[in-house]
Amino acid sequence: MLETAPEQVTFTFDETVIGVPAGIRVFDATGTEVASSASVRDAELVVALEEEVGDGTLVVLWRLVSADGHPIGGSLSYSVGAPSDVVDVPTADADADTEAPLLLGVSRWLGYLGLLVGAGVALFSVLFLPLSAPADGVRVRLRRKVGPAVVVAVVGWWAAVPLVALYQLGVGASALGDQATWSALAAEEYAVPLAVTLGLGLAVLALLVRAPDRRRAGLVLLGCTVALVAPSLTGHTRAAGPQALVIGVDVLHLVAGALWLGGLVAVGLVLGDLAARDDSGAVVLARFSTWAAGSLAVLVVAGTFLAWRIAGSWGALLDTGYGALLLVKVLLVALAVAIAAWNRFSVLPRLRAAARREERRDAAAVLVRTTLAEAGVLVAVLLVTGFLVDRSPGPDTSTGTPVAVEQSGSEVVRLDDISAEVVLDPLGIGPATLTLTMTDPAGEPAEGFEAPRVSLSTEETDLGEVALTNQGPGVYSGEVVLPTGGDWKVQVSLRTTEFDNPVRSVVLEVPAGRA
Structure with a gap:
């Protein structure tokens, strides 16, 4: 209750927010819109009233985007002079739905799948294949398989941009024809798909088809690094702290995931050919197995740290939709780890012990099947990840209902x-x-x-x-x-x-x- 009408209303949030077109509206008690303007800077929203208002109740509706890319919204009512009955004010429209659309989750899944497979196969070709000339044919095959993965990644990341715009701004598909819709998106929403495209493109162009040299191997590593670092610069890592540490851990998480998933796909593609020739298949697999074990350790440690920093508490794993999806992801990863352990401690020793070509071929066939099964589980992990990226880690709320707390x-x-x-x-x-x-x-x-x-x-x-x-x-x-x-x-x-x-x-x- 105020004696006189304020010239402006200031909202201060606990993190940086981003304004959206027509996200701020002011109504009087009769539902008539009051002329206003709004400005957003860091964690502060200032709503200025541009016309005189009489006594009675005013309602400020606000919709913004939080630092981690999720829409937030609500309403604030205050009275000047004396309260009045509020009618026909669309307060429910201001409450932001934090449920990301299904198509956005699918697009994220395709983007991450293509990124990890494309970058992982490229890294496998540089790091694990032997330097001998007979491996050149294997490199040619891998390069041909990287191309489709890169296309999937590029399509997935760029298709997410308009879907993110519709999700964050809460508008219909017709708004995609408005320049204001595209300009309202944060620069990171464009920079990340661009970095993924350029990074994977560089890796594909430099991918080795002959015995590697240092310059081209460096270009492959540079391209993969650019592509894998970019996704960590947006989303939940921007809102979790300490930000530099969280982003760094997320980068390690993605690199380890690419080495694991991309390496499994590469093993499934070329192990049969290498094993049929000589013992080079066992050598390659032993080298990759060592790296995969390290990648697995990094994934577990980094994933645990990120879950703690993003979810905010271990209790959130059971109390929120984000936590439930995260637990599903953990169970799938545990299944993939079990298959990896079987490969490393049971199937791989048989391949190493095989002396004849037929024995190596049979052992390699078994290993290829279990490796592809492991990769299939990781694809399911990425599907869950695709929906986690755009899901708010906060408590689930229904439209128009205040967030509940545990005590009064x-x-x-x-x-x-x-x-x-x-x-x-x-x-x-x-x-x-x-x-x-x-x-x-x-x-x-x-x-x-x-x-x-x-x-x-x-x-x-x-x-x-x-x-x-x-x-x-x-x-x-x-x-x-x-x-x-x-x-x-x-x-x-x-x-x-x-x-x-x-x-x-x-x-x-x-x-x-x-x-």
């Missing part, structure tokens, strides 16, 4: 012979319900000579008197919006008789953020 604040004040329990639910920043329940010494509902009056304030902020509504004998409640955490003083005033009006205060400690 409760204190009791004595107003002469009447006990009044003050409850704030939920106990956190944002919308909440303040309830006052009054009882007499016998525990029965009690009423005063007049309805109670309640006000809320801190040392820095005074929300004034809360408009209470009678919910039944001795029970009153009102809606409030707490802008900050801290110690909120709740002052309760009750005229118990014609001449007595006790005033008591309690303090509710509101946490700085919501669960």
